[in-house]
Amino acid sequence: MAGPSGMRKYIFSKKIDTFFKGLADAWNFVRRFFQEVFVPPYEFKEVIHQCYRIGVESLPLISLTGFIVGIVFTNQSRPSLSEFGATSWLPSLIAIAIVRAMGPLVTALIAAGKVGSGIGAEIASMKVTEQIDAMEVSATNPYKFLVVSRVLATTFMIPVLVMYTDFVALMGAFINVNANELVSISTFFAQVFSSVTFLDIFSSIIKSLFFGFTIGMVGCYKGYTSSKGTEGVGRAANAAVVISMFLIFIEELLSLQIINLFRIK
């Protein structure tokens, strides 16, 4: 009979074992996406349907959040700049902050909460109610129909939503700047475009693609591998959000390092 310390060691090793098994499962799940995405039949209709759902349904929340971020960030930045008499730099500062970091990050985090949890819950509930099994027994590939289509949709739509968020946030910032510094829209956007470089926009789109892929993949994985009935549906939705957000921050950190290499050159 193992003593308390032996039991603790056993539980610890079991947890490590489960962790690595989970990691291997997740890797196989992602690998399967790349194996299936280029092979016919293609579920174009479902991809378009999911793009529409992800894009249109997220629009009100993203519009509101982006607009508020623009206004608040401008308001918070003004006192510091005015100390140096540099409030005329507000459009440049805000544009760089929004395009480089805040736009992609805010959009991705909102999408992780709204879209990622939705995907996780939807697929998990399909699993619980045997709808995924029903697809399988009718000789249809559920992975292709459910996972590939959703991951493609999030990967394509998050960059679109990021560009939209950037625009809405800049409009919010303009309203604030216009009200306080009486800057016209043409002057504001002239300054915005003179400070934002191609690398800023390009890197923002590329990292948004990764954010989108992460949100879709994590949501699908947690839904597809959910267990424990209806309780599992809630867990899948919750885990989809938490893990997506965690990975988005890591990706943001990595992308920052990589982009900085290009900037120094």
Add this chain to the structure above:
Amino acid sequence: MDNREKVVVVRNLFKAFGDLEVLKGVNLDLYREENLVVLGRSGTGKSVLIKIMVGLLQQDSGSMQVLGKEISTLGIQELNSLRLKIGFSFQNSALYDSMTVRENMEFPLVRNVKNLTKKEINLRIEELLDAVGLPQTINQMPSELSGGQKKRIGVARTLVLNPEIMLYDEPTAGLDPITCVDINNLINEVRERYKTTSIVITHDLSCAKQTGDRMAVLLEGQFNAIGSFEEVFPHASDERIKSFYDYNFINS
């Protein structure tokens, strides 16, 4: 009976989930165009048996031949070709709840039968909805249907690919007695009209008596009695089968 073609042959089939042994050497023959009812208490592995039949689960050992093909040795493409010949009606109907009845029925059809015109698809769907008595539900969502209607649509969806074998998992579970009789009649009609071979998984003896040519009672991981209803039940010598009959069967 033995001269008839065997469409399913199960030999010495074992399946366990962790330490729990569910199937312990199951043997079974299913003949063409017969309705076999598999009976047993909850958790005895009835559904596991038919899930192995369509490749949703894999056996630990033993042999499961369906239409002459050993399920465990099939690749995914061969398995999918075989699945087209097997209709699986799920316990909870498993209708795709984000799709209308029409889209539910189109789903397997458009993905597995190539070059069908829109008119042919509509014709096939309407014919099957007529067959299950629910033509008016074609544009409804599953959430708008009753339990019995869902079961019928579930059966219609499996019939859309003209299966040779129908597997019904608890077809009358959770339904009122009158709807149960309707579903039992539907199972018989499907067999007569589409010449299918069926396995009906149930613990409802009324359903078993009404739909089955043969009964197979699964007890403790093995079939303990196989035969007609009269052979298996009223005078069963095995206490477990006798009590199953005494407790469950309502002689109408």
